[in-house]
Amino acid sequence: MQEFTESDVIERFESNVRIYCRGFPAVLASASGSLIRDNQGKEYIDFLTAAGSLNYGHNHPALKQAVIDYLAADGITQTLDFTSTAKVDFIRDFNQKILQPREMDYKMQFTGPTGANSVEAAIKLARKVTGRRPIAAFTNAFHGVSLGALALTGNRSKREAAGVALGDVIRLPFDGYMGEGGSTLDYIRKLFRDPSSGIDLPAAFIVETIQGEGGVNCASVEWLQGLSALASELDALLIVDDIQAGCGRSGSFFSFESMGIRPDLICLSKSISGLGLPMAMLLIDRRLDVWAPGEHNGTFRGGNLSFVAATAALAFWQEREFVSGLATRIERLSGGVADIVGSLPPHVARCKGRGMLMGIEFSEAAQAERTRIMAAERGLLIETSGAHDQVVKLMPALNVPLPLLEQGLRALAQAVRAS
Ligand SMILES: *Cc1c(COP(=O)(O)O)cnc(C)c1O
Secondary structure (H helix, E strand, C coil): CCCCCHHHHHHHHCCCCCCCCHHHHCCEEEEEEEEEEEEECCEEECCCHHHHHHCCECCCHHHHHHHCCCHHHHCCEEEEEEECHHHHHHHHHHHHHHHHHHCCCCCEEEEECCCHHHHHHHHHHHHHCCCCCEEEEEECCCCCCCHHHHHHCCCCCHHCCCCCCCCCCCCCCCCCCCCCCCCCHHHHHHHHHCCCCCCCCCCCCECEECCCCCCCCCCCCCHHHHHHHHHHHHCCCCEECCCCCCCCCCCCCCCCCCCCCCCCCCEEEECCCCCCCCCCEEEEHHHHHHCCCCCCHHHHCCCCHHHHHHHHHHHHHHHHHHHHHHHHHHHHHHHHHHHHHCCCCCCCCCEECCCCEEEEEEEHHHHHHHHHHHHHHHCCCCCCEEECEEEEEEEECCCCCCHHHHHHHHHHHHHHHHH
């Protein structure tokens, strides 16, 4: 029998398409809270949280126990879109604990369990509602890699992999795209109000309030409000893709809370299940739920383990300790990032982001990747993002223990200095 090492197994048998493992050779074995362990016993502080799909940390005891209990009782695991107790519990709690307190009247569509699938559902529905084809999407946007979602995504190398035309998208400059001074919204308004601009009216605008993959770019409140008003004026829908910035990542459950906007459709995925299990949903303004039965389906819409964990995670949002603890962590993270940037010579780096989705953008793009490597050597897991991978992205768990947050920030500071 031929013995393969772990890296042999991956290199010989896993497709070239793999990416994260190329810059991080460890073989991950176990994890709890904000610590990941590899199979050699080395520990890493997790400031990546699986791209924001583990906002409550790894194997949170309450979520884990809920799933264990459900399985131990032979709870049904997969139910397509038949009614299950686990799904009813989730819908009831999501409505009671998340939507009602925020006076949000939305219906829930469970799509196939990836973010891209909820984006596909959103743009299909927007096109159906309005009878228009184009969707307006922004520079540096990331909405997924299935063809409809990919058409909305900015990244050229990902787009080129499509191999077919990616059409019916109007690309617009995100807030701040042109640098300081002058709002891109003025340009966007002018394009759509001018009947001879050559730009057709869109079915919807789809926007991330914080572009996680695109370089941790934040849209301002005024810009989002202006966009929302323009969408209403044009009878176009406003879709907020809250897949990465939602589920608490920005500091509140939805990333647009207290911004005075009311999206027509909201995409959620990544951390909605809380335990890193696959799940995605689309929140639909009640008046816009014009789907015919079965018009958008998918096998894995009834992942009951995801529903069970997701329901358990909703309880956190009722706990004062969790919510106030989140505010404390946000302060420490942004303070820590500001200190690191402030300790560098002028113009080397700048802070970006809000809530628990922060970034350090380097003037010399390659310094971000060097920082990532140095951080890994010091036991800190982070990623880079942005058009040139010039931004170090920091997304610790929302409940990261404060000593680990400090330790991670110290490791980051050393990594930046060493880079
Ligand atoms: C991750 C992500 C998606 C795509 O989700 P997948 O599960 O990878 O399909 C879409 N939008 C945003 C903002 C994301 O961060």
